[in-house]
Amino acid sequence: MSLKEKLAEKIEQQRLRTAKLLKEYGDVKVDEVTISQVVGGMRGIKSMVTDISYLDPEEGIRFRGYTIPEVLEKLPKMPGAEMPYVEGQFYLLLTGEIPTEEDVQELAEELKKRKALPEYVKDMLRAMPRDTHPMTLFAAGIVAMQRESKFAEYYEAGHFNKNTAWEPTLEDALDLMAKLPVLGAYIYRMKYRGDTFIPSNPDLDLGGDFANMMGIPKPYDDVARMYFILHADHESGNVSAHTAHLVASALSDVYYSYSAAMGGLAGPLHGLANQEVLKWIQELMKNKSGGKVPTKDELKKFVEETLASGQVIPGYGHAVLRKTDPRYMAQREFALNHLKDDPIFAVVSMLFEVVPPILSSLGKVKNPWPNVDAQSGVIQWHYGVVEYDFYTVLFGIGRALGVLANLVWDRALGYAIERPKSVTTDMLEEWAGIHKQVETVR
Numbered sequence: 001m002s003l004k005e006k007l008a009e010k011i012e013q014q015r016l017r018t019a020k021l022l023k024e025y026g027d028v029k030v031d032e033v034t035i036s037q038v039v040g041g042m043r044g045i046k047s048m049v050t051d052i053s054y055l056d057p058e059e060g061i062r063f064r065g066y067t068i069p070e071v072l073e074k075l076p077k078m079p080g081a082e083m084p085y086v087e088g089q090f091y092l093l094l095t096g097e098i099p100t101e102e103d104v105q106e107l108a109e110e111l112k113k114r115k116a117l118p119e120y121v122k123d124m125l126r127a128m129p130r131d132t133h134p135m136t137l138f139a140a141g142i143v144a145m146q147r148e149s150k151f152a153e154y155y156e157a158g159h160f161n162k163n164t165a166w167e168p169t170l171e172d173a174l175d176l177m178a179k180l181p182v183l184g185a186y187i188y189r190m191k192y193r194g195d196t197f198i199p200s201n202p203d204l205d206l207g208g209d210f211a212n213m214m215g216i217p218k219p220y221d222d223v224a225r226m227y228f229i230l231h232a233d234h235e236s237g238n239v240s241a242h243t244a245h246l247v248a249s250a251l252s253d254v255y256y257s258y259s260a261a262m263g264g265l266a267g268p269l270h271g272l273a274n275q276e277v278l279k280w281i282q283e284l285m286k287n288k289s290g291g292k293v294p295t296k297d298e299l300k301k302f303v304e305e306t307l308a309s310g311q312v313i314p315g316y317g318h319a320v321l322r323k324t325d326p327r328y329m330a331q332r333e334f335a336l337n338h339l340k341d342d343p344i345f346a347v348v349s350m351l352f353e354v355v356p357p358i359l360s361s362l363g364k365v366k367n368p369w370p371n372v373d374a375q376s377g378v379i380q381w382h383y384g385v386v387e388y389d390f391y392t393v394l395f396g397i398g399r400a401l402g403v404l405a406n407l408v409w410d411r412a413l414g415y416a417i418e419r420p421k422s423v424t425t426d427m428l429e430e431w432a433g434i435h436k437q438v439e440t441v442r
């Protein structure tokens, strides 16, 4: 059965479940909302639905019900590879099923047909100032390709129908997923390798071809596979996934939605934290420990100085997680096997010991443990990607796997335009009884 046929079958079943919930159980309460949640970034409010992934605060992410070790173990791998095919993760997130080798090959072939980057995108990128941040180039490249959208064409032609809208969305999702690694590598080679481009190799899988286009030898192909698979999704409330969902809820196509999401990923409290971690470690080694691995005391002092200056410790803390991020642990395991003697990995490992007790001692940080961003940059650095402002582009390629799968399902299930209600401070005060208390005092 083709991917599209499989999805059609799954969508049919899922529509029945959603329709029943809405028709018969629409009034069932799922949450209550407090003032601190309304003011505090809607933290913890259960107000979105997705089956692509679920984040448990203690356990971490499950992709379609599978933990990270299960995903890395169960998804098909090419002979000799340490990490599974990225295409397998995309298939799993789209369909909910672990693909066979044949399913993976079919999807890989489908993506290969679609990966050419339009020439006008390259022209546009080359016309932009070279000191433009790579995330700006990446988001601009994505939105520039909006003219390719099959969903936009279908809508424009007056064909919109809730039953079929997922089909052109799937076409767009496949097109965009195929082009993102090419776009990312193009930006890298243009900005940091003096416009020396390496053509895509049609015989390679997504991770292998990305390493090829970046110009980095093995095992960078496995690094790319691991990186994209781990960053694929983090349920729906994180800034990038939520932005894409919100924008797409207005029936904007995946190009508009995903470029908007990249604006959120580019923020230092979200995806850009992986760039910040490496920048911060470089600053520490350059200014505080004479280019060497710092002592524990030097490290503690640097962490305390960072906090005293009002900054956060990048790569630590999380809005939902309350334990060490399993994406951090998976990358740490890889680093223990491949980067054992790397001095920056030594600093990253020392930070894992030094930072949590200091953050805990502040008494306000809900999660003192490292998140994914604390570990990902050092692996890139080790294999020669030392231009840390590029790291969030890598995150953006990986995150598309989950976000695009979600957008296909958003259209398949006909989710409504997102439009939460805002209230005024006066109203909050009134519900809190503050005006009454003031009157009583008078």
Ligand SMILES: CC(=O)SCCNC(=O)CCNC(=O)[C@H](O)C(C)(C)COP(=O)(O)OP(=O)(O)OC[C@H]1O[C@@H](n2cnc3c(N)ncnc32)[C@H](O)[C@@H]1OP(=O)(O)O
Pocket: 268, 269, 270, 271, 273, 307, 311, 312, 313, 314, 315, 316, 317, 318, 319, 320, 359, 364, 365, 366, 367, 371, 372, 373
């Ligand atoms: C892929 C990802 O997006 S993972 C997250 C990547 N971001 C980072 O690593 C940046 C550093 N971390 C942070 O800034 C935060 O932990 C966030 C943004 C990830 C989560 O924020 P929140 O959910 O608001 O965290 P939390 O409820 O624990 O915050 C409570 C207080 O602790 C502080 N805090 C949280 N994490 C840290 C940290 N790493 N360093 C210093 N202070 C922190 C918050 O700034 C807040 O202080 P305030 O009350 O003075 O404003």
Ligand SMILES: O=C([O-])CC(=O)C(=O)O
Pocket: 233, 234, 237, 238, 239, 240, 319, 320, 371, 372
């Ligand atoms: O879940 C979040 O809020 C942030 C995060 O770790 C991610 O998006 O990968």
